[in-house]
Amino acid sequence: AAMELPxxxxxxxxxxALAAGFVCYRRGSPGRGLALRAVRWASRQDIDDVGRKYHLELVLEDVLDQDTTVxxxxEVLYHLGNKNVAPDVQFTIEGELKNADEADNIFYNRIKSLEEELVAENIPDSHGKVSPEMEPVLLLARVAAGYVVWQNSTENTKFQFAQIKHVKQVKRSDKYLEFDYMILLHEMVSQEIVPWQMTVLWHPQRGVQVTQDSRQPKHASE
Structure with missing residues (x-):
């Protein structure tokens, strides 16, 4: 039987936090970021020989327009004992997400037309500021980080995206944009700041792919 949780x-x-990261990965883009605003209801159920399932009702907000919520x-299922299997996440969004096609296409065309590959670091900066032209680069990192968080979460972790340490665009001959990111994730349970490297491909019609990612030693971000 399911037990209701505060x-x-x-x-x-x-x-x-895991579910919100997964939704951001599946539905986010350089033109749209989603973040957890509130947990409205939760229950937990032990399933024999399988694992633990959480049922959640969440409020998500648009990162660019915090007045817009859905x-x-x-449902999040953590598999019993097996740390190498990502949790199963299923979700349904009620209502409409803001259309991001125009913002995505503007960003895509801007990056494609750069004469030199984009390179940047420390987004947001130490004052929490993000320049408008870096906003889509940051949102793309958040989307990709949603994948990393999903793949690496257990019942005893809570990852939050903290910062892009550095990002470098990689030149490609096909239609995809490729970025090599070093990000920082804040693991709230242990209070660790974890550097993570991600190689991210993106195309407006194809969505986000994280082709490679690896947890880095602590000093990697310095």
Whole structure:
């Protein structure tokens, strides 16, 4: 039987952070980022020989326009004992997400027309500021980080995106944009700041692919 949990309960908030990261990965783009605003309801159920399933009702907000929110129901299944299998996440969004096609295409065309590959670091900066032209680069990192968080979460972790340490565009001969990111994730349970390298491909019609990612030693970000 499912047991209801207080929405602020640690396990509920961990499962919610994972679910929100997964939704951002599946539905986000350089023109649209989604973040967890609130957990409205949560329950947990032990499934014999399988694992633990969390049922969640979430409120997600648009990173660029925090007045825009959508409700989301999600299920997160953590597999028993096997740390190498990513949790199963299923979700349904109620209502419409803001259309990001125009913003995505503007960003795509701008990067494609650069004479030299984009290189940047420390986004947001130490004051929390992001320049408008770096906003899509940051949103793309958040989307890709959603994939990394999904693949590496357990019931005892809660990852949050903190910062792009550096990003470098990689030249390609096909239609995709490729970026090599070093990001910082804040693991809220251990309070560790974890550097993570990600190679990210993106095309407006094809979505985001993280082709390679690896956790880096602590000093890698310095």
């Amino acid at each position: 929405p602020s309960h640690y396990p509920a908030s961990r499962a919610a 409700n989301c129901t999600a």
